[in-house]
Amino acid sequence: MAHDxxxxxxxxxxxxxxxxxxxxxxxxxxxxxxxxxFYIGFNTQFPGVEIPNHLGVQYPEEMTIVIQHxxxxxxxxxxxxxxxxxxxxxxxxxYIPFQALTSFLDPSVQFGLQFGQxxxxxxxxxxxxxxxxxxxxxxAVSTTELAPLPAASENGDNVVTLDQxxxx
Numbered sequence: 001m002a003h004d005x006x007x008x009x010x011x012x013x014x015x016x017x018x019x020x021x022x023x024x025x026x027x028x029x030x031x032x033x034x035x036x037x038f039y040i041g042f043n044t045q046f047p048g049v050e051i052p053n054h055l056g057v058q059y060p061e062e063m064t065i066v067i068q069h070x071x072x073x074x075x076x077x078x079x080x081x082x083x084x085x086x087x088x089x090x091x092x093x094x095y096i097p098f099q100a101l102t103s104f105l106d107p108s109v110q111f112g113l114q115f116g117q118x119x120x121x122x123x124x125x126x127x128x129x130x131x132x133x134x135x136x137x138x139x140a141v142s143t144t145e146l147a148p149l150p151a152a153s154e155n156g157d158n159v160v161t162l163d164q165x166x167x168x
Contacts (some may be wrong), residue, residue, distance in 0.1 A: 016113050017098045023106070025079050026068065028074040035108040037068035045115075046100035048080065052092050062102055065094065 037086065041064040042049065044056055055063065067074070070086040073093075080097040105112040 013115055017101060019113065020101060020104045021076060021078070021081075023104075024067075025076045028076050032068065036106055037066065037105070037108060039105040039107065040065050040067065040096070040101065041103035042096050042100040042103055046097065048095070048097040049100050050093075050095035055087065055092065055094075064103070077147060085157065109123065 020040070026033075027036075027038070044051060044059050044061060044063050051062075051063070065083075067083065067085075067087060072084040072091065074083045075081065080095060082093065082095040084091045084093045086092075093103060101115050103112065104115050
């Protein structure tokens, strides 16, 4: 098999990270429209990630945040985004480079992306999400408890994994 000197997989992954970047920019300028909200998974040990120490201890490898009800100061650059989220009733500032992302999901429209599968990560890794309960108090939710997304279908559901573009 020929060696991919063009690195198409990396190009596709960077383009898909651009989708996340654009969605976050839109949310930063217009707010979350309709029922849209985001689950964003990221590698907490990735260079450049800045999260409070206690969150790094609690989530030593991967963490999933939920951008829905309580967030402040969402700012998006070409390389990263920063946001303040409520954890146990306290605002915590996070800085996340787009290269650290492992997943993105907007369950309101069944759209999801997974990143970094070429690094040996497998689907279904357990991680924890910080979300907001109906009374606006944060609670921890395992992403393995979330309903899995259906595969792409005729009704417009869009789930894209990069594995479909890779050859073994």
